[in-house]
Amino acid sequence: MTKKEIVAFTKRIAARLSRGEVSARPISEKARLRFRELARQREQEKHEDRRLRA
Amino acid sequence: MAFEFDLDQPEPVFVGPSDYVVDFTLGYDIDRGERVLMSVVLFKDDGGGDPHELAFGIRIQNVVIGVMSDYAFDHGTVQKYVPKGERRVVSLLVLASVRALITQVSPKIVAMETFEADLPPPAMGKYMSVCNHMGILGYQMIEYRRDGTDNKDYWLFTIPVVIEP
Numbered sequence: 001m002t003k004k005e006i007v008a009f010t011k012r013i014a015a016r017l018s019r020g021e022v023s024a025r026p027i028s029e030k031a032r033l034r035f036r037e038l039a040r041q042r043e044q045e046k047h048e049d050r051r052l053r054a
Numbered sequence: 055m056a057f058e059f060d061l062d063q064p065e066p067v068f069v070g071p072s073d074y075v076v077d078f079t080l081g082y083d084i085d086r087g088e089r090v091l092m093s094v095v096l097f098k099d100d101g102g103g104d105p106h107e108l109a110f111g112i113r114i115q116n117v118v119i120g121v122m123s124d125y126a127f128d129h130g131t132v133q134k135y136v137p138k139g140e141r142r143v144v145s146l147l148v149l150a151s152v153r154a155l156i157t158q159v160s161p162k163i164v165a166m167e168t169f170e171a172d173l174p175p176p177a178m179g180k181y182m183s184v185c186n187h188m189g190i191l192g193y194q195m196i197e198y199r200r201d202g203t204d205n206k207d208y209w210l211f212t213i214p215v216v217i218e219p
Contacts, residue, residue: 003197006105006210010165013097013107016072017125022095023070024122027115031062031079031089035117038058039084 057083057090059137061144064094064151067158073097074159076151080112080135080144089115090135092144093125094151096159106161108184110148111169127169129177145180149187156191164193164211171205178207185209 016022062079074096081090090112097107111125112135136144156164168181185195188211197210 005103006163006165009099009101009103009105010107010167010208012100013109016097016100017109020124021072022093022113022122022125023068023073023075024113024115024120025065025068025070025075025077027089027117027120028065032117034060034062034079035082035084035087035089038060038082042084 056085057081057135059135059140061140061147064147064154067154072100074155076154077113078147078151082117087117089117091115092148092151094148094155095125096155096161096164104161105163105165106159108152108155108164108166110151129170145183148180149183152184152187153191156188156193160213162213164188166209166211168207173207181207181209185211 059081060079061081064076064078066076068075068077076094077091079089079091082088083090091114092110093113094110095108097109099105109125109127111127112131113125114123115121132141166181166184168178170177188195192213193211194214195209196212197208200207
């Protein structure tokens with residue numbers, strides 16, 4: 001493969017990136033559950049904070 | 055509350071129509087309903103050739119509808135989402151993701167380039183680590199240059215051809 005072909009290839013990739021053409025998998029169940037857990041913890045902290053201020 | 059760092063292990067290689075991707079969670083923004091992740095990607099050549107391009111950047115995914123942002127490759131985004139004390143472990147996870155991708159795909163030619171131009175030596179560390187890792191994986195660096203037109207750095211790796219006796 002020539003240097004010219006490599007340069008053309010990297011330019012094609014750059015163009016794809018600028019068009020946002022990158023694969024994305026759906027969010028994993030593990031990540032979704034972790035997000036929910038953190039959200040629950042934050043709510044609990046807020047609730048506790050409000051209780052202490054009252 | 056703003057972004058909360060909450061690192062997780064790399065996920066299995068995702069095979070997309072035009073690339074292979076390994077993601078790992080950097081953390082979450084609960085208020086915005088977002089997951090921030092590091093994505094290590096090996097782009098296929100849509101021209102049908104063998105070369106693949108290796109890149110790594112940060113993306114943001116909406117936790118509810120799953121929509122993913124474009125890649126951010128800039129240093130500012132790294133500073134925003136990776137605390138200074140955690141950069142080493144994140145770098146190690148990037149290397150583990152590179153290993154998973156290269157081992158699964160076995161590309162003959164791999165290109166890599168910096169996103170930003172004129173990177174100072176301290177900012178080249180992560181790229182140097184990847185170069186060393188490519189060597190460990192059996193790849194030979196056949197080209198390195200800082201391009202005179204865009205001042206970005208380019209690397210090219212290949213699997214050495216083994217000639218049978």
